[in-house]
Every structure is written in C-alpha cells, then in structure tokens.
Amino acid sequence: MLLERGRLFGTNGIRGKTNEDLTPVTCYHIGLAIGTYFSGGRILLGHDGRTSSQLIRDAVKVALMETGNRVYDARMVPTPTLQYSVKSMGFDGGVMVTASHNPPEYNGIKVVASDGVELPRREEEKIERIFFSKAFKLGEVLEEPVFVSGLAEKHVEAILKHVDVELVREKKFKVVVDPGNGVGVMTTPFVARKLGCKTITIHSHVDGRFPGRGPEPVFDSLSDLCKSVKAAGADVGIAHDGDGDRAIFVDERGRIVWGTYSFALIADWFLEKRKTSIVVPVSFSQVIVDVAEKHGAEVVWTPVGSIVVARTMLERGALIGGEENGGVFYAPHHPVRDGAMTAALVLHILAERGKRLGELVDELPKYAFVKDKVACPDEKKKEAMRKVEAELSKKAWRVETVDGVKAWIDEKTWVLVRPSGTEPILRIYVESTSEELARKVLASEKSRIADLISSA
C-alpha cells in the first residue's frame, strides 16, 4: 500500500491487504475523504464478491452519508456495471469496492467520476490531500441509503445494442464462460445467452476465496477453461478477472488468445467501419502498430494503467483502447474496460467474419515478448533512467518516453525500460519477431543497463 509515501491511489485505485493496510477504520477515513470531495452528491456504491467487500462497503457507506452525500447501494455488481450505471443514470460519482485480479486477502476502492470513468490523477490528489490533512467536512445526513437493483440486467441490454444480435444468434455458437468465481458471472453468461449461444459456465459461483483458479486470468490459471472448451467442442472460451472488467479468450482448439491479439482483432474490425486513433499503454505489442498502419490509423501510447488509457481516450475523442491483459475500452458503449462488452464484440466479429477464432488469430502477425529485471536502488533510479534514455536513443530509430523509455531498435523490435514503483528494480521488456531474437536483445540490454546503473 502507498499510505507510507503520502499516497492513497496506485495506478488502479486504492489497493491493500484487508485488515492490514485497509482496516475498516482506514476505509472509513478514506470514505470521509471521498465523501468530502463529492460533498452533497448522489453516489452509487457497489462491491465485488470478496469476503471483505461488504465490510469495507459498510465503512465507506457510513462515511459517505456522514459527509452529506446520498448513497445508492448497488450491492454486488461487476466494476463495468457500476461505471456504466454512474454515467447512464446520472450519478455525481461512484465508489466500487474491489481488488480486481489481486489475491483474496486484498481489497481496494475505486472512485468513479460522474462521466462513469475513474477520476484522473489530479482529482485523486484532491482526495489524498483531504485524507492526509483530515480536512473532513461532515454534513447533514440527508436520507437512508437507497438500494438499487437490476443494474447488471440494464448493463447487458446496453451492451447488446452494439452488436448484431440476429447475426450472432444465427451462428448458434457454443461458449464456455469462466468468471473465476468473480462477479463477471452477473453479465457475460447473460450476454452470451441473449446472443443465442449455448452457454456453459465453470468456476461460476461467486466466492471471495476464488477457489476455482484464482481471480486473475493468466496462462497458468486457464487450463480448466482450455480443457472445457475442447471437451465441449465449443467455439470460444471467455475468462474474466475478479471484477469482470478484463476478458481473455480461448480459441476452438483450446489455445489461449492473449489480450494483445484479441484487441488486435477488435481494432482491425473496428477500423474497417470507423476512423479513430487507438489508445494503448506503451507496453503494448507491435501487432497494434501493424493493424493501425493497415488502416492508416494513429497509435497513441500512454503510461501503463487503465485509468490513463480511458482518460486519454476521452481527451482525444478516441473510440477504442486496449491493454495486453485483456482490458478493452470500447467508447461507443463506454470508455472503460468491460469484460462482457469485449465478449459480445468478439462473438459479433466471429459471426461477421464467418471464421473461427483460431483462424483469425493465425492471420495476425506474431511477436515474441520476454521480460526481466535488474537491481537498481531507489535513489539511483532517476539518474539510471536518464542514462538508459541517452544510451537507447543513440541506437533507436524511434523513442517514446511517456512512461519509462521505449526504444524501437529496428522495424519490429523494441525495448522498454521502466523503473518499478514499489521495488528497487528496473524492469526490462523486449518484443521481437521471434523468441530467439527477443532473448538475444534482452541479454545484451540487461548487461548494458546493469553497467549504466553501477556508473549512475
């Protein structure tokens, strides 16, 4: 947790271990700060399925009421449902209690602005200032909290407006949905069924201990889904993280399609219909550059973190954004990551293209991605990064410094070096056309960077 360093918010909201960093008392104080910030607002409050989420929800709820806000309690909902509802129902803000993909012992608090997107950094800082200076302004307790229900159903209906329901229904797809015991089960299986899919679910009961496969959809955790897709002869498998904003797919042969490639498919399809720039974090694969070039579109690189991708999309009027981890931001619906919207888009694309998911992925250019880290004391990070930038700029034909240093050393090979925000290390990422090439570049860059650090 960032509390010790005078910060509350990380790249994805407030996160910490329940009853260590996030005690009910701390959450109550965070709630007072958020409530003072919104002061007299109508706030939609929701939570995920973690064992500690109702405890934290209650602490925040008391604080929001005490600071003079009207609280509308959505109870358990996926994060994208809360975000969409804040915008579509005209709330002044939203608070979501969730730790997304983090292990069960964690929890967190996300603060959503009236536009349904998490607050930009400068607004988070206002809440931090109130929190650390304890400048809480108590207000009149206006009324009892109101419970609102049916938000997931309305969210599902809104998603379906963006795809051709009849076209997908004709295909009679078979899908396996794996929400990983998270709240994604409240939307995606219903989207799939309304799209006429024979829908099988696994790890589908909400359980805050995440007994099925853990809350993060990564290569090591999706073997049950891969096996189920093959055993059922399904067209596609869909996995979500704990709060349902990310989606990772499995193709008809039981192969995991990483978020890099599912977003590339969505971007390629979308750019055929509409002109837009594409917003991605600087860590995203070259495959998105290939897709953008095919359509004459611009790629906008942002710092790593979903909030900054969404906020950059809004500032630039960009219609799509994506993250490697399966986060897809589809602005025609709502410019935040939305696992159920992503699932609907992929099903629509399969129907419209008339091809299987594996075939579509095989048609995309392939890149290999490797990563490593090198020790670097915190006090040396700034100087080391300055030297890394100078060094990489010499040999690169293009350098992007929006977050760390990303240097393209040839057409299809790039190196990204970023200082860790929490550990005394620099992280090194390399992508190239083959794993052999990527590893070769990584090895030489790693030793060069270690030299630069020792001379920093």
Ligand code: MG
């Ligand atoms: Mg999440």
